[in-house]
Amino acid sequence: MVRVALDAMGGDHGAAAAVEGAAALSREERPVRVLLVGDSAVIYELLDEFPHDPAWLQVVHAEGCVAMDHKPRAALDAMPDCSINVASRLVAAGDADALVSAGHTGATILAASRHFERIPGIRRAALAAVYPTEQRHGPRGDPFALMLDVGATLNAEPEDLVGFAVMGSAYARIISDNTSPRVALLSNGTEANKGTPAIVEAHRRLRELGTIDFHGNVEGLDIPKGTVDVVVCEGFLGNVVLKMLEGVSEVVADLVKDSMDRKIQWRLGIAMLAKGLKQLRTLTDWKQYGGAPLLGFDKVVIKAHGRSNARAIRNAIKVAAKAVDRDLAGQIARGMAPLQGG
Amino acid sequence: MVRVALDAMGGDHGAAAAVEGAAALSREERPVRVLLVGDSAVIYELLDEFPHDPAWLQVVHAEGCVAMDHKPRAALDAMPDCSINVASRLVAAGDADALVSAGHTGATILAASRHFERIPGIRRAALAAVYPTEQRHGPRGDPFALMLDVGATLNAEPEDLVGFAVMGSAYARIISDNTSPRVALLSNGTEANKGTPAIVEAHRRLRELGTIDFHGNVEGLDIPKGTVDVVVCEGFLGNVVLKMLEGVSEVVADLVKDSMDRKIQWRLGIAMLAKGLKQLRTLTDWKQYGGAPLLGFDKVVIKAHGRSNARAIRNAIKVAAKAVDRDLAGQIARGMAPLQGG
Numbered sequence: 001m002v003r004v005a006l007d008a009m010g011g012d013h014g015a016a017a018a019v020e021g022a023a024a025l026s027r028e029e030r031p032v033r034v035l036l037v038g039d040s041a042v043i044y045e046l047l048d049e050f051p052h053d054p055a056w057l058q059v060v061h062a063e064g065c066v067a068m069d070h071k072p073r074a075a076l077d078a079m080p081d082c083s084i085n086v087a088s089r090l091v092a093a094g095d096a097d098a099l100v101s102a103g104h105t106g107a108t109i110l111a112a113s114r115h116f117e118r119i120p121g122i123r124r125a126a127l128a129a130v131y132p133t134e135q136r137h138g139p140r141g142d143p144f145a146l147m148l149d150v151g152a153t154l155n156a157e158p159e160d161l162v163g164f165a166v167m168g169s170a171y172a173r174i175i176s177d178n179t180s181p182r183v184a185l186l187s188n189g190t191e192a193n194k195g196t197p198a199i200v201e202a203h204r205r206l207r208e209l210g211t212i213d214f215h216g217n218v219e220g221l222d223i224p225k226g227t228v229d230v231v232v233c234e235g236f237l238g239n240v241v242l243k244m245l246e247g248v249s250e251v252v253a254d255l256v257k258d259s260m261d262r263k264i265q266w267r268l269g270i271a272m273l274a275k276g277l278k279q280l281r282t283l284t285d286w287k288q289y290g291g292a293p294l295l296g297f298d299k300v301v302i303k304a305h306g307r308s309n310a311r312a313i314r315n316a317i318k319v320a321a322k323a324v325d326r327d328l329a330g331q332i333a334r335g336m337a338p339l340q341g342g
Numbered sequence: 343m344v345r346v347a348l349d350a351m352g353g354d355h356g357a358a359a360a361v362e363g364a365a366a367l368s369r370e371e372r373p374v375r376v377l378l379v380g381d382s383a384v385i386y387e388l389l390d391e392f393p394h395d396p397a398w399l400q401v402v403h404a405e406g407c408v409a410m411d412h413k414p415r416a417a418l419d420a421m422p423d424c425s426i427n428v429a430s431r432l433v434a435a436g437d438a439d440a441l442v443s444a445g446h447t448g449a450t451i452l453a454a455s456r457h458f459e460r461i462p463g464i465r466r467a468a469l470a471a472v473y474p475t476e477q478r479h480g481p482r483g484d485p486f487a488l489m490l491d492v493g494a495t496l497n498a499e500p501e502d503l504v505g506f507a508v509m510g511s512a513y514a515r516i517i518s519d520n521t522s523p524r525v526a527l528l529s530n531g532t533e534a535n536k537g538t539p540a541i542v543e544a545h546r547r548l549r550e551l552g553t554i555d556f557h558g559n560v561e562g563l564d565i566p567k568g569t570v571d572v573v574v575c576e577g578f579l580g581n582v583v584l585k586m587l588e589g590v591s592e593v594v595a596d597l598v599k600d601s602m603d604r605k606i607q608w609r610l611g612i613a614m615l616a617k618g619l620k621q622l623r624t625l626t627d628w629k630q631y632g633g634a635p636l637l638g639f640d641k642v643v644i645k646a647h648g649r650s651n652a653r654a655i656r657n658a659i660k661v662a663a664k665a666v667d668r669d670l671a672g673q674i675a676r677g678m679a680p681l682q683g684g
Contacts (some may be wrong), residue, residue: 109672134593151530154538188493188581196496196578220585224593237579238540239530243562248590251476251566 005096009065010103021313023052065145098300125296133226138178161202166335291316352445353408365394374584440642463678467638475568476614480520503544508677633658
């Protein structure tokens with residue numbers, strides 16, 4: 001039985017979204033045991049509001065919470081018993097199997113790196129994000145691909161990019177039931193000699209690795225098309241690209257909204273186009289689904305988007321449970337095995 | 343009277359688009375003198391097809407042309423009298439004032455760097471691209487912003503990023519009649535300490551420069567929104583970002599096309615939405631307009647997109663003439679002056 005420690009205080013919607021999401025999940029057919037970590041008075045009060053099955057929920061008190069404008073290091077030091085610290089300790093001690101938080105991204109990464117061990121062979125953790133694509137992926141035809149690193153660190157050495165590729169492949173296998181996800185390096189050309197020296201060297205090593213389906217390099221235009229299932233890049237580039245996708249989706253949403261507001265005949269047009277536009281709208285909503293896994297640690301960590309509502313929190317908990325069930329850390333370790341010498 | 347040397351052989355549409363574009367321009371109210379450089383037999387034959395005013399056109403023979411799959415260095419060495427070499431020599435010798443080519447990008451950059459001088463203070467040339475944005479720019483409300491470098495080189499040192507900022511500002515002033523374009527560095531956060539060491543240092547220097555309107559850092563989501571008029575980044579990043587924009591526009595075009603093909607009622611919907619979709623379609627067409635300036639040389643160089651049709655070629659020639667008229671190189675030199683010591 002998987003137990004998930006949920007930082008119930010982070011996120012733009014505060015404890016309400018976290019408690020509502022966990023409460024809803026507790027009444028589903030296949031619930032997950034959730035430890036709600038945060039201000040217990042606030043959490044109990046919210047639990048009174050939302051129907052739930054108490055057998056699946058446990059409240060663990062914590063003092064304080066890292067706010068979005070806090071400096072992570074200073075905040076974690078100043079508040080040793082804040083929600084993300086307490087939740088991380090529960091996981092480190094084996095009282096829970098995975099950590100989920102919609103709170104401060106930097107604080108979540110720092111807490112994880114302080115409390116958890118790195119998987120052997122992995123020097124640097126990576127934050128991965130699912131994003132919408134034109135092409136579909138895996139046996140279920142998911143309209144999403146995975147990109148990493150999207151901002152856990154700035155730069156990446158060749159060995160880091162190799163690690164990211166292995167971690168992304170393992171995560172895509174688990175989440176999309178895709179037995180052999182195609183993985184590629186993001187570069188400025190498809191040829192093996194294109195890109196920064198780190199990319200060229202990572203390309204060479206991935207060609208030889210043998211534990212993942214390495215597709216070579218892809219270019220910028222392959223990102224929205226979804227030519228591969230997993231796109232690997234350094235954190236600075238991934239951050240810019242991901243935020244740009246968010247920007248594009250907001251622009252598209254604005255244009256559609258503009259049309260809807262303006263004229264009744266346009267509204268008719270929109271209605272007629274409903275199916276086509278649904279695909280465009282997926283772009284605007286995708287941040288609500290699932291969450292971004294922080295990969296590289298011996299424990300499962302899911303960073304839900306700050307804007308997560310109850311449904312997104314519930315999805316993030318389910319994703320975390322699935323990753324524990326299918327032994328994400330073990331799969332990554334096996335993917336790295338050829339590089340571990342012997 | 344500005345004279346433009348046009349490599350008439352490059353581009354996906356070959357000499358036809360180049361000659362048709364120059365021919366159409368020769369009959370306009372404000373023509374530009376164009377030297378059509380390439381296989382003279384082919385060019386004369388095409389001139390018979392397209393109505394033109396011979397007073398504004400001159401044919402200069404060249405032997406051979408760099409194909410898209412050629413290696414630039416080897417091709418330029420093997421064909422000393424190929425069209426891009428001959429056109430560059432005409433400009434270097436003062437027989438023409440600007441170079442326009444829709445041919446091989448790498449060959450154009452290499453030919454320029456072999457034949458032209460760098461502007462004092464500029465260590466590295468940059469390829470700039472206009473791209474569509476949600477917000478409008480300049481006194482004419484252009485729905486485009488400028489980004490550079492989009493691929494002339496991979497990496498950029500702080501002094502290169504400073505040079506790109508000055509060059510982008512000068513070009514935007516000339517092309518958009520924008521007296522004070524807002525220029526920003528692309529980074530993973532808006533704070534001055536965000537980004538790679540090169541970005542942080544360039545930020546510090548640009549704050550002190552005083553010759554351009556430096557807006558600080560912007561993030562990925564500011565690219566499609568168009569928060570600033572000029573986005574500055576290293577070539578690797580700019581290449582990925584620009585190709586991603588092309589990819590997004592192709593995906594949008596595919597979705598719209600899908601809708602149009604499928605059902606008559608969808609076609610009605612599309613017709614009703616014509617105005618709103620026109621904005622989306624701008625995305626798919628923007629590569630056809632103008633061209634990408636190669637900035638940093640004492641001569642004006644405009645790289646038209648490989649897919650350019652006659653209209654795009656004509657626009658690229660006009661842009662080149664405008665940049666010569668308004669002394670692009672001089673404006674860049676003045677922007678760099680505070681860094682030139684004394």
